[in-house]
Amino acid sequence: MFKNLLNRFLQxxxxxxxxxxxxxxxxxxxxxxxxxxxxxxxxxxxxRMEEQYGLKKSLPEQYVIMLKNFIxxxxxxxxxxxxxxxxxxxxxxxxxxxxxxxxxxxxxxxIGIPAGCLAAAKKNSLIDTGSMTVAMIGICLxxxxxxxxxxxxxxxxxxxxxxxxxxxxxxxxxxxPAITLGLAYAAYISRLTRAGMLDTLSQDFVRTARxxxxxxxxxxxxxxxxxxLIPAVAYLGPAFAGIISGSVVIETVFQIPGLGRHxxxxxxxxxAGMIMAPVLLFGSLVIAANFVTDLLTLWLNPRLRKSS
Numbered sequence: 295m296f297k298n299l300l301n302r303f304l305q306x307x308x309x310x311x312x313x314x315x316x317x318x319x320x321x322x323x324x325x326x327x328x329x330x331x332x333x334x335x336x337x338x339x340x341x342r343m344e345e346q347y348g349l350k351k352s353l354p355e356q357y358v359i360m361l362k363n364f365i366x367x368x369x370x371x372x373x374x375x376x377x378x379x380x381x382x383x384x385x386x387x388x389x390x391x392x393x394x395x396x397x398x399x400x401x402x403x404x405i406g407i408p409a410g411c412l413a414a415a416k417k418n419s420l421i422d423t424g425s426m427t428v429a430m431i432g433i434c435l436x437x438x439x440x441x442x443x444x445x446x447x448x449x450x451x452x453x454x455x456x457x458x459x460x461x462x463x464x465x466x467x468x469x470x471p472a473i474t475l476g477l478a479y480a481a482y483i484s485r486l487t488r489a490g491m492l493d494t495l496s497q498d499f500v501r502t503a504r505x506x507x508x509x510x511x512x513x514x515x516x517x518x519x520x521x522x523l524i525p526a527v528a529y530l531g532p533a534f535a536g537i538i539s540g541s542v543v544i545e546t547v548f549q550i551p552g553l554g555r556h557x558x559x560x561x562x563x564x565x566a567g568m569i570m571a572p573v574l575l576f577g578s579l580v581i582a583a584n585f586v587t588d589l590l591t592l593w594l595n596p597r598l599r600k601s602s
Contacts, residue, residue, distance in 0.1 A: 374559065
């Protein structure tokens with residue numbers, strides 16, 4: 295067990311190092327610089343600012359300095375936000391993105407798993423066909439289409455929910471962004487749950503239980519649910535990572551002050567520190583979410599637990 299944990303930790307370090315290196319050189323390959331949009335700044339002052347932020351150093355020197363800064367937990371200051379610390383900006387904006395991601399994940403799970411179980415229990419019925427059709431529509435509709443439609447209809451026309459903005463103490467502001475972000479993942483989860491449940495329902499022990507007169511709902515929820523959820527649970531790790539990183543578009547559509555908006559503006563202004571910090575943070579979340587998913591899969595499947 296310790297050896298497995300050590301291997302996973304070393305893999306995580308290697309992945310983050312490769313992610314850091316690739317992101318750094320991609321950012322440096324972007325045309326222009328962080329102060330190119332400042333038209334009013336005289337040339338000599340712009341040169342002094344570039345000297346101050348270390349942009350006059352060679353590329354390998356900048357790479358080593360930035361790598362050292364991130365390892366020590368001090369990624370430096372933002373060139374766009376008038377010298378504010380990158381860690382300060384991330385600490386202020388990331389909780390909003392995380393809260394949005396958790397609410398969207400709750401929406402995806404509470405819609406996807408019951409819909410998948412119901413479709414499997416009512417296989418080839420109108421309920422099965424209807425729920426899977428809705429799931430396919432949810433997969434095909436991108437969030438940048440769903441978001442504006444929901445905001446326009448339920449926000450501006452019916453005034454049921456705020457069309458824009460975010461408040462940590464007002465849950466009504468969470469609903470439209472969370473539904474927009476969670477719907478596509480709910481569709482995937484429902485299809486995976488249906489497939490897992492159908493596979494479990496075809497097992498011999500289910501036929502034996504039916505022959506003994508066990509009620510259908512008891513077979514589904516007591517005997518099949520644990521095994522049938524394995525495909526959906528295995529998907530939850532990548533889904534959570536996708537929801538967190540996918541909030542970039544949703545935050546822009548609903549004007550949410552999360553990390554995604556800072557990330558977009560950082561790319562526009564070539565702010566290297568503010569680009570790399572979210573990338574590494576989201577990468578760490580992907581690794582952590584996949585690790586937790588593996589543990590849940592082992593807990594649900596005794597055969598995998600014994601083989602590992």
